[in-house]
Amino acid sequence: xxxxxxxxxxxxxxxxxxxxxxxxxxxxxxxxxxxxxxxxxxxxxxxxxxxxxxxxxxxxxxxxxxxxxxxxxxxxxxxxxxxxx
Numbered sequence: 001x002x003x004x005x006x007x008x009x010x011x012x013x014x015x016x017x018x019x020x021x022x023x024x025x026x027x028x029x030x031x032x033x034x035x036x037x038x039x040x041x042x043x044x045x046x047x048x049x050x051x052x053x054x055x056x057x058x059x060x061x062x063x064x065x066x067x068x069x070x071x072x073x074x075x076x077x078x079x080x081x082x083x084x085x
Contacts, residue, residue: 001085002078009074013067016041020063044070 019037022028029038048062048069055061 002082005078005081006074009070012040012044013070016045016063016067016070019045 015037019029019034019041022031022034022037028034045063045066048066049060052060052062052065
């Protein structure tokens with residue numbers, strides 16, 4: 001059970017990284033993969049983007065903060081589950 005939760009968080013982290021990397025390629029976010037990743041990742045990233053402004057007007061660090069928060073959430077959830085299981 002714990003391994004499944006760990007791998008789900010890992011897969012979601014990789015989806016965020018892939019979505020961020022797609023922004024470096026022209027028109028990659030408009031592809032089928034970009035649209036699919038946007039549907040999964042944007043609802044999680046949008047609250048971070050509201051509170052963390054881009055640095056120098058163009059460098060967005062909100063995905064980094066979102067990945068760190070996701071990592072802490074996964075550790076917390078896994079420790080709670082392991083305590084009760």
